[in-house]
Amino acid sequence: xxxxxxxxxxxxxxxxxxxxxxxxxxxxxxxxxxxxxxxxxxxxxxxxxxxxxxxxxxxxxxxxxxxxxxxxxxxxxxxxxxxxxxxxxxxx
Amino acid sequence: xxxxxxxxxxxxxxxxxxxxxxxxxxxxxxxxxxxxxxxxxxxxxxxxxxxxxxxxxxxxxxxxxxxxxxxxxxxxxxxxxxxxxxxxxxxxxxxxxxxxxxxxxxxxxxxxxxxxxxxxxxxxxxxxxxxxxxxxxxxxxxxxxxxxxxxxxxxxxxxxxxxxxxxxxxxxxxxxxxxxxxxxxxxxxxxxxxxxxxxxxxxxxxxxxxxxxxxxxxxxxxxxxxxxxxxxxxxxxxxxxxxxxxxxxxxxxxxxxxxxxxxxxxxxxxxxxxxxxxxxxxxxxxxxxxxxxxxxxxxxxxxxxxxxxxxxxxxxxxxxxxxxxxxxxxxxxxxxxxxxxxxxxxxxxxxxxxxxxxxxxxxxxxxxxxxxxxxxxxxxxxxxxxxxxxxxxxxxxxxxxxxxxxxxxxxxxxxxxxxxxxxxxxxxxxxxxxxxxxxxxxxxxxxxxxxxxxxxxxxxxxxxxxxxxxxxxxxxxxxxxxxx
Numbered sequence: 001x002x003x004x005x006x007x008x009x010x011x012x013x014x015x016x017x018x019x020x021x022x023x024x025x026x027x028x029x030x031x032x033x034x035x036x037x038x039x040x041x042x043x044x045x046x047x048x049x050x051x052x053x054x055x056x057x058x059x060x061x062x063x064x065x066x067x068x069x070x071x072x073x074x075x076x077x078x079x080x081x082x083x084x085x086x087x088x089x090x091x092x
Numbered sequence: 093x094x095x096x097x098x099x100x101x102x103x104x105x106x107x108x109x110x111x112x113x114x115x116x117x118x119x120x121x122x123x124x125x126x127x128x129x130x131x132x133x134x135x136x137x138x139x140x141x142x143x144x145x146x147x148x149x150x151x152x153x154x155x156x157x158x159x160x161x162x163x164x165x166x167x168x169x170x171x172x173x174x175x176x177x178x179x180x181x182x183x184x185x186x187x188x189x190x191x192x193x194x195x196x197x198x199x200x201x202x203x204x205x206x207x208x209x210x211x212x213x214x215x216x217x218x219x220x221x222x223x224x225x226x227x228x229x230x231x232x233x234x235x236x237x238x239x240x241x242x243x244x245x246x247x248x249x250x251x252x253x254x255x256x257x258x259x260x261x262x263x264x265x266x267x268x269x270x271x272x273x274x275x276x277x278x279x280x281x282x283x284x285x286x287x288x289x290x291x292x293x294x295x296x297x298x299x300x301x302x303x304x305x306x307x308x309x310x311x312x313x314x315x316x317x318x319x320x321x322x323x324x325x326x327x328x329x330x331x332x333x334x335x336x337x338x339x340x341x342x343x344x345x346x347x348x349x350x351x352x353x354x355x356x357x358x359x360x361x362x363x364x365x366x367x368x369x370x371x372x373x374x375x376x377x378x379x380x381x382x383x384x385x386x387x388x389x390x391x392x393x394x395x396x397x398x399x400x401x402x403x404x405x406x407x408x409x410x411x412x413x414x415x416x417x418x419x420x421x422x423x424x425x426x427x428x429x430x431x432x433x434x435x436x437x438x439x440x441x442x443x444x445x446x447x448x449x450x451x452x453x454x455x456x457x458x459x460x461x462x463x464x465x466x467x468x469x470x471x472x473x474x475x476x477x478x479x480x481x482x483x484x485x486x487x488x489x490x491x492x493x494x495x496x497x498x499x500x501x502x503x504x505x506x507x508x509x510x511x512x513x514x515x516x517x518x519x520x521x522x523x524x525x526x527x528x529x530x531x532x533x534x535x536x537x538x539x540x541x542x543x544x545x546x547x548x549x550x551x552x553x554x555x556x557x558x559x560x561x562x563x564x565x566x567x568x569x570x571x572x573x574x575x576x
Binding site: 007010011013014015017018022026029032033034035037039040041043060061069073074075076077078086088089090 | 427428443446
């Protein structure tokens, strides 16, 4: 793993908060995992012609209005909601 | 018990749909204390569905899955049962809709017995990363059932459902099927809609069947395949094995050299070679074939799948649904604490790896390189399929291992996926069927991989082999073989 990457910074990027013990454990695990991933750096990805076809990816659906879900049903699983909207803690 | 037999018994009125459902529910009550395959048993809902199914049968309008008791991996959304992905993050979550595959089977009058345990968010190969419980292998309760569809495989193996649906991102149907001595099929990417399957890695995720036989898997593929407006990767194709099955005489199979190396247990490689000999004796040609890039498939798979997981799991932030801790300082603290406390360790590891692979300055070295190398894997498969109808290999380097033998080193754990990840990266149909037992009596799986949308080739080859192979069902103390 590249030495200029900090696990704390990566945790911020991943929106996961680790305590000190968690940071140490994750650092050790990531070191092992990245040693395996770094094995690819020795493989030269030569240019190739991808002959495989992918189905459906260009088959866009028609842009038509359809029935959707009741907003009250969709917010019913949220921890906090009001008038069909999600409620979150204050940002400022 | 085979779905075709159950279908006949239901249609001939030898047993009613309610009686059949009660038999399975009673069996779950008795045996699942040992295997812990189910997270949720749908006692009342299953009986009601069976009553509805019986009216369809009485009206002589039954379809292939009317009244058939099916169970579902817990990453498939069901509007009437919790869907947790075996994660604290989704504890108690009841989706507002059915996954497309669930809706299709429900539309036929299938009876859903419940939801099955899995590795958290399908990340793992032992079902040990589940937040809720450890599912045990029915052949030896001290061993893992494999994963991530470990609950599905264990339930089918010991007869706690007629068949199950699972999902396979890098081997999550095939490896547990192999470990539990049943048949598991990963359909071609694009054959079956993933709408309502909680996403792990969208370019790889595929829903597929786990069942007693390849014929049952084919029946489930027929029922679930086809174009879906909610999944833009689905093809406008249907599946009918009867129209496609041309037997195996004269067919050409390649035995993949890179997956038969020293890292594969002797018992496993011997069983796969013996199966290859059976194909030769049945009139097929089997030759060794080399796909060199497969030796790099594990890091390629983990970089791509983890990058996609980091994006897909970003939506779990404690706002719209899922876990949120009681006390948080502010909005940003709420998100990071929800994710820290809601996700298990393996999920966090994959998100961290994915974030790393995608971050500025490292994207070219890791993610982009993995995508390019994945293209080489696809082209090597395409080259092999110019000569062969299907490819043979082991499903895993070992049989099911004891819970306490799971490696602590994550890289060692990931390397055990070497046999299954390549077919997933290439979007190919791939199947596991039992082909032997090791010295401890644990099942060994043969993997058959085919060309894109030639699922019939792998299912018909497995079907022919299964007619000759003698299975040894698991013997659970106090649980007898199911008889109707």
